[in-house]
Amino acid sequence: MRIEMLIGINIVALLIIIAVICFIAIKLKSRFAFNDKQFAQVNNYLNSINAFYIEVVNNKLNEISFEIQNSIYLGQLGFKYPLFLGGWSIDSFLAKYLVQQMVAQKPKTVLELGSGASTVLMARCMQIINNSYEHFAVDHEKKYLELTKQYAILNGVVEHITFWECPIQPTEEVKMLWYGGLLEKLQGKKIDLLLIDGPPGPLQKESRYPALPLLYPYLSENCTVILDDANRTDERSIIERWLKEYPEFDLVHEGSGHGIGVLTRNKLSL
Ligand SMILES: C[S@@+](CC[C@H](N)C(=O)[O-])C[C@H]1O[C@@H](n2cnc3c(N)ncnc32)[C@H](O)[C@@H]1O
Structure with missing residues (x-):
């Protein structure tokens, strides 16, 4: 009787131990399955970050290689x-x-x-293409205008350029700072190509906004307006304002480097 009881107790104990082991095994399995899921999620996340950085680095490398190619061709x-x-x-x-x-x-x-460099580049280009043109280079700082003149002399293109020093002044029309005396100098002129690379951005909010409203009467029918640094927030909002105020213009945005915004009159308005 005692032996049978002992055997019975042992069997019950064994069953309990087996049950506990099974319980622990099931718990561990579900725990590991949960961890596996978490590991997979972390892995996917890391892969997507990796892909993002690979794309950023690739884009940067492409841009640098285009910059080098452009510089070599410009040297020609x-x-x-x-x-x-x-x-x-x-x-x-x-x-x-x-x-x-x-x-x-x-x-x-x-x-x-x-x-600056743009002045010399355009003058050299036009010297090769067509000598009969007018080129007005404006700067609000005498120092930089003089420096540009020196580079133009060294490159043999100075006689094609008219240098205008126009110190920054408040304007009545747009209540912002802009090139003083420029409109008076432009009387009777019609601009075919307008490059806006000043005044400097830090001068005021949307520093280059006045260019279009103030120069509008001096733009020829087929004028091309090029705004540099068009990837900056300020320049983006300047372009938005211009397009609203002058819907006759279409925009092409070139995003490489500093970014440029090119405005031309759309066909319907001509
Ligand atoms: C964006 S820059 C014009 C650059 C010009 N289009 C060129 O291609 O070299 C605008 C103005 O900044 C001023 N500027 C030029 N170089 C500068 C410098 N190193 N530090 C501070 N101002 C500068 C000049 O008055 C210039 O008109």
Whole structure:
């Protein structure tokens, strides 16, 4: 009797142990399954971050390689003194765009707000394409206008450029700071190509906004307006305002480098 009881107790104990082991095994299995799911989620997340950074790095590498190509091709314009692009100056994407634009459009009158490398580039380009054109380079700072003149002399293109020093002043029409005396100098002129690369952004909010409303009467029918630094927030909102106020213009946004906004009158308005 005692032995049978002992056997019975042992069997019950064994069953309890087996049940506990089974319970623990089931719990561990579901716990591991949960962890596996979490690991898979973390893995997917890391993969997507990885893909994002690979794309960013690839895009940057592409941009750098285009910059190098552009600079090599621009050198073929035969500058006598190096043209330094980037930083405060136009980048090589805008430089390439300007060259292509000038070849296609052959503008008779060019106005540039913010002188520098762009001035020398456009003058050299027009010297090759067509000598009979007017090129007005505006700067609010004498120092930078003089520097541009020096680069133009070194490159043998100075006689094609008219340098206008127009100190920044408040304007009545748009109640913002802008190039003083410029409108008076432009009397009787019609601009075919307008490059807006000044005044500098930090001068005021939407610093370059006044250009279109103030220069509008001086734009020729087929004028092309190019705004540099169009990837900046301020320039984006300037373009939005211009398109609302002058719906006759269409916009093409080129996003490489500093970004450029190109406005031309749409066909319907002509
Ligand atoms: C964006 S920059 C114009 C650059 C010009 N279009 C070029 O391609 O070199 C606008 C104005 O900034 C001023 N500027 C130029 N270089 C500068 C510098 N290194 N530091 C501060 N202002 C500068 C000049 O008065 C210039 O008109």
